[in-house]
Every structure is written in structure tokens, then in C-alpha cells.
Amino acid sequence: MKNERTDVKVIGVGLLVLYAVSIFFYAQMFRHSGGNETRALVLAVLFAVCFAAALVVINFKEWGRSLLVGANGVLGLYLLWPYLVSVEDFISASNILITIIVVLFFGRSSISALFQPGSVSVNKDHGHDPAAAPTPGAGATYSRSILVVDDDEAVLKTVRPILMKQGYGVLTATSGEDGFRIAKNQTPALIILDVILPGIKGRDLCRKLKEEPATKDIPVIFLTAKYSQDDIRAELEAGAQAHLTKPVNPKSLTAVVRDILEARKEKNNV
DSSP: OHHHHHHHHHHHHHHHHHHHHHHHHHHHHHHHOSSOHHHHHHHHHHHHHHHHHHHHHTTTOHHHHHHHHHHHHHHHHHHHGGGGTSOOOHHHHHHHHHHHHHHHHHTSHHHHHHTSTTOOOOOGGGTOOGGGSOOOOTTOOOOOEEEEEOSOHHHHHHHHHHHHHTTOEEEEESSHHHHHHHHHHHOOSEEEEOSSOSSSOHHHHHHHHHHSTTTTTSOEEEEESOOOHHHHHHHHHHTOSEEEESSOOHHHHHHHHHHHHHHHHHHHHO
16 A cells, blocks of 8 residues: 555645646636637636645545545546537647546545545555565465453444455454454454554564464454554554554545455455
């Protein structure tokens, strides 16, 4: 997800520049237009809305992403309409291309998940990129089971149906010791941990899992109420692939789980 977050920022900054140029262009056209003031004014306003949305998008606000996609959808339709009658100039053609790219990129579910509370970038500096996660040995059957370790039954009852709806088998444990035992015996495809657990604490359990030959290759996601940068850094240093913040956000949870497991599966098939 780190690459996608970088893509969002780079594209967002690029859009700010393009939208600023377009606003200036259509503002000048409005001032000097000979009978086409309405179209120039509408386009200037639409690009101003897109500019504001892009400004919010680079700060990963969901409402900004939704506004950017919606505004570009309207903008694209408005720009496309004259093509049913005549050929527009190069500026209009390039603007249509921009709107298509924006809608397709920012409308993706994996990009949408980045704007939901609870998602966090994966830290490649600590060697926890999902694509670089260890994979099962050659010829191994790819597991679809996920182990959730949390002493809060309400969290387990929330997470279990979300994962099962995506086709995963769900194992649960309410203590660090039980979680380690189940992980060692069942070898799930992925483990979701809370930080605060009875007995072995979450980060200590993660370190123990990474030291155990039978479980060291299993990616770990922390799902916790802790959200400070120090907490997240400590989790990544303990061996986790990602961090999600409670309360559970279904979109973020399914997107992060899917990204990590698909990256593992693809690497295993290489």
C-alpha cells in the first residue's frame, strides 16, 4: 500500500498543477469570450471544485476523494458533450483524458481503502512490504484461513463475518498463548493481533511468531486502538506487515488483508 499512497500524492500534486492551469485558461476565456461565456464559466467553476478536492485528497480525506471522483465524472460528461456535434480543441481533449484517469484511479476500491480510518502504509525500511512477505514452500497448498487474536468478543464477532464474507476461514483466540498454539498447529495464511492481550502481549507474540520456524513466514496485521506513530513503528519493528486502527473499518480490513495475501500468493506462483 505504500506505493499506492505515494501514487495518490504524486497524482494529486500533478492534478493541482493541471487544474490551476485549466482554471486560468477558462477564466481568461470567460473574460475575452465572444459569446461563449457560459461554457467558460462552468468549466472554470468545475475545475475550481476539482482543484479544491485534489488539495484535500493529498491529505487522504475520504470526502475529498469522493468529491474528486464525482466532480471529474461531471466534468468529463460536460467536456464530452460537444464532441457529439463537433471536434474540440486540444485543451478540452487533454482535460477529458485527465478526468478519465482520475475517475479510474481514485474510484478503485484499494485506493478508497487508503482514505478510510485505520489503514496505514507498510514500512519497506523494516522489510515489511506485503509483496516481500515470505511465502509458503514450493508445492505448499495456499491457505485461506486467518487467525484473529483478541480478548474482546465483540471484536471477534465483528471481524469474523467480515472475513468469512470474503471467503476466508476464520480461527480465533482470546489470549496470546492460545494464539501462538493455534498458529503453530494450524499455520494460517495471516494473523490479526491486538496489542493488549492476556498473557503474552501482542508485540511479544509477534516477535515469538517470527522466531518460530513453523510460523515465521506468516504475515501479521495489528488491529488495535493504539494509533500513535510510536505504536505503529513498534509494531512494524516487531515484525508486522501492517497496522489497522479500531473500531474495525470493513473496507480497510478487507483491502489490507487482500493486498497482503494476493502479494504472497503471486510471489509463491513465480
